[in-house]
Amino acid sequence: MADTAAKVLSRGAAVSRRRSWAKSRKRVVFTNGVFDLLHRGHVELLEKARSLGDALIVGVNTDASVRRLGKGPERPINKEGDRARVLAALAAVDAVTLFGEDTPAELLSRLKPDVLVKGADYKPDEVAGREHARKVVLIRLTKGYSTTAVVRRLSR
Secondary structure (H helix, E strand, O other): OOOHHHEOOOOOHHHHHHHHHHHHOOOOEEEEEOOOOOOHHHHHHHHHHHHOOOEEEEEEEOOOHHHHHHOOOHHHHHHHHHHHHHOOOOOOOOEEEOOOOOOHHHHHHHOOOOEEEEOOOOOOOHHHOHOOOOOOEEEOOOOOHHHHHHHHHHHH
């Protein structure tokens, strides 16, 4: 059995891994998010993102950055380390790293992925860090799935 916890990397280790993949001519895809309560919509987005390349790096907002996003006083529900570890267990995910800034632009400036993926709820010019990727791909989100909707249902 693989130790998927080893896929949770520091920023420096993620950059090193990216360089290693580049030397092997692997096409690296990046996406990011909070991934607070993992649901089908997340899984489908991650699988589609991974299908665009040879390796997928996922940037996860730290707890402090989630609070700054204004998703509500109860968010994040799960701590950053737990969210990263759950993502690392997914077959579609090759590496996970945290970022504490409001956007992943700084992380992207170091990773320089081949493909940057976001949900189609963004417009191309709204994607933070897009200038650091060779290509930006917007993926249609699975209708009816969002962590905010799950939290609302649970609070009723």
